[in-house]
Amino acid sequence: MFGWNPRVSDNCLPDHPTLPSVSRRTLLKSSAALAGAGITVAAAGAAAAAPAAPAVGFAHGVASGDPLPDRVIIWTRVTPSADALPGSGAGEAISLDWQVATDPGFAAVVRSGTVSADAGTDHTVKVDVTGLKPATAYHYRFTARGGAVAGQVSPIGRTRTAPATDADLARLRFGVVSCSNWEAGYFGAYRHLAQREDLDAILHLGDYIYEYGRGEYGGRNGSVRPHEPAHEIVSLADYRIRHAQYKTDPDLMALHARLPFIATWDDHESADNSFDGGAENHDPATEGNWATRKANSARAYFEWMPVRVTGSGTEVTLYRRFRFGNLAEISMLDLRTYRDEPASSGAGWRKVDSPDRTITGRAQMDWLTKGIVSSPTRWKVVGNPVMIAPCLFPPLDTKTTAALTDMVGLPDAGVPYNTDQWDGYSADRRRLFDAITTAGVDNTVFLTGDIHTSWACDLPVDAANYPGGPTVGTEFVVPSVTSPNIDETLGVPPRTVSVAAEEGFKAVNRHVRYVELDSHGYGVFEIATAGSQMDWYYISDPIDPRATVRHAASYRVADGAQRAIPVGAPLDAASYRPGA
Template sequence: MFGCDPRVSDNWLPDRTTLPSLSRRTLLRSSAALAGVGLSVAAAGGAGAAPSATPVGFAHGVASGDPLPDRVIIWTRITPSAAAQPGSGVGEPVSLTWEIATDPSFGSVVRSGAVTVGPDTDHTAKVDVTGLRANTNYHYRFTARGGAVDGHESPVGRTRTAPAPDSDPERLRFGVVSCSNWEAGYFASYRHLAEREDLDAILHLGDYVYEYGRGEYGARNGSVRPHDPAHEIVSLADYRIRHAQYKTDPDLMSLHARLPFIATWDDHESADNSFDGGAENHNPATEGDWATRKANSTRAYFEWMPVRVTGSGTEAALYRRFRYGTLAEISMLDLRTYRDEQASAGAGWRTVDSPDRTVAGRAQMDWLTNGIVSSPARWKVVGNPVMIAPCVFPPLDQRTTAAVTEMVGVPDAGIPFNTDQWDGYSADRRRLFDAIASAGIDNTVFLTGDIHTSWACDLPVDAANYPAGATVGTEFVVPSVTSPNIDDMLQVPPRTATVAAEEAFKAVNRHVRYVELDSHGYGVFEVARSGAQMDWYYVTDPTDPRAAARHATSYRVADGSQRAQQVGAPLDPASHRPGR
């Protein structure tokens, strides 16, 4: 994978000296309906394998996130002893010094400080470093002071601040990912993104970790690598252990060390198909009350992820906004914490248009709507965990229908919505779309994960009147990094049973410009003054830790057009060099 293996070094510098340039289970209900000691994190078995020995020191790498023009969060976790493993609740407090510099050798340190970590935060450290220059690349590291790990240095991370609010960047470029299930494969998509030099940040749209026990939701032919702990995660210790396991993946560690993340959660960070009062994958009789489980998952997420949270306790909010000069404003949504329970089959389908139902919660909906209609930025980008484009499912062939019915009870003739998506909360969507249309706002792009498949859609005010009627924006949906999609579910070769379903879906939903139901991978998204573009890249095999990636397709929406058009070539990596 690399010219040298940084995973065996306790002082890995993830710059060009070591990283050379190189050229839901239920979630699938919408898509399936269409198709029928340092960094010793790799055992001899290869990339992504579990540690071969109990690690002490900085065994989970470093990360950064939530870049603003004058600040960025830096993160790490120290393991002070063999007993003080993630989720253990034991271990002595450790003082960590941190430094942030403009050069990887730390000859020009611009900010530094110290933080003490202990079992109360699972020995994770998260520092919101202020007083930085806008639009600047920085390098950062942590050093342990005292105890058995005295003098241990973390890997060196690279991060980047956002442009100044009054600046006018020519372009911005982001890696876009979602749905990375440890058991379903290796994270080659993260590796390919880490090898690029043209990205400003990574947008992670949810399902960063999965809650299932071993063997409950793996790859087509079983689990590629086993989850820890072995059971479904419920307690605070469980969630901490699971987050820690994911952060030993070398490709994820590499990506975190090279670029800041702007992340939100979907459902699997807590439990499948979660809502404000429970989850489909939560049984109070055996797993306790939902509020406790949700609090456990939230606490672990806030400890282990480089995210900036507003409020505290039960009032802590993950939805937040990022300005990138006058070019773009990014609104990251939380569509699980405040939503009403999903409508069910039968009579429940008729409730989806109730004005009393919400997917975002009233406060977040007001925040989102007001932010879009009042934003001074040219492009309004929404990090959107579940699909917002309206969907109508066509009738399906018998075999595919059987697979769908077995999962979610979709009737043979099809249904007009998937109630886990915005289709199940159409009054919220209508209010949002009406506000955008009434205010005459253009250049709104929703970036979405969740459904493990790839889509490019226009967002019509009235889907039945498309393409004649007005549109309020576009939506680009990226596939899963590893989580099973349609060919995996149906146990058929890729690009066989799904192709006809894709064409049938587009015929019924004319605002869907592109849909691909089989492939795993990632997106590269650019906003520029003249337009916004998404490139889809697919990996050859998610069960191969060294899988290659290929460009699949690209769609672009021109400034002011509100409609996506296919373009022939992907973005040129050489055309954008942040910080150069």
């Protein structure tokens, strides 16, 4: 049981110390014909298979993101003509007028301007609207000025700026999501979040899109909705088409139009198990140079997502920080661009302890540690694409087991079940935890996606000595929106095989307070002066476009406590209104 790897997005086969691991890439090639197996990297704007032509105009909705006290990003994509499909490189440049107002009728316009949408950015536009008031709700829209779409008006979006940095806040509330695979089902989690009135923003922790070709990675019923293009995405045109397809989902469109997103990427925005020099799901022989593919994926992401780009050229960075008054600071990480290649199982496990290996890159680690230890806010929140809590078989006391680990060749703290997580880069985790401990920082919470399952964990300095030893914070992991999890991967009914595995995880790793391996959904996370709480909500069925939702569990960490405890009731949605 404990040889099985629950990172179902990457390796769904048993992964035992005595057996060679089987890559997802190998599995897919042996089990189905890959529609895109023979493709090579295409130049920007090259022709690629495209979905049916959307209506001209604003077929992909509007979005906003990265709220600061005086500014916010607003985004849209215009289709100026029937041939100007996403990824086509075709279509004339169109001027778009944009307006931001304090009312949905736009009687009180506070900022406006004009921006050009052209094929160079796939007819997407982003405006960093400045000069806004803190903690204020705004409405925005775009209007086409010329061509066949002259006079067309986009849907109206609603957004909100962050509070002033010195604001004395009592609480904040966020929706938290990750891992939304188009083929595996419908985005009911997005729909239910869009219906709430008690959220300040959405935190998207990665795997916003998936790169696989059609039929390569669906849910328990195969591919509920086919991917476009049909082949695995590699070229710039491919990535643009895939982003465009996801932006046509009505539930995602509704959520984007209702709340600002604070997003980061994980691996599937480029390719499965990606690192600084490649990816498990990248074959240079048939898919070309990794750096080119990575650049294609990054360019399409920055075009199609409402994120604020810093730097230029090859120095563009995605990791960034958001301040919410004196209550919280949120650091969003990029854990794919700078990491070393994950250690393999067997003899490669010993590499996880190497001080030369990094998951963050040195610059990002310095930025992260300095930000956490110097933050003036009560809560330090980290948007963390992959799990940081140690999950080992078994956790070992390094002071008393050195002879054993040296003889057998095990990592110092025990065998990691998933070296794609922080467990595979234990020196970086130790650097971060040591910095937090040395500075005496409390109230650090990591919010995590990636593994399609739900977890509440304390973060011990030494997992073998938990609960007697100190902790540096807590971690809350949210499930996938649709991407397959354990019951679907194993082909068993929900809440059967997984129940025993969950209890086993908690028995061996005592700092794991809650784990649920089967359900899809989202989290609602509240940060408050007295404590922070995560509520897990699970949808009834990811392949049902009308799926219902239920509250499943809640865990709370009190101010200064550094440990998560279960609570019986979720946050009251009616008790909080942003800005009220």
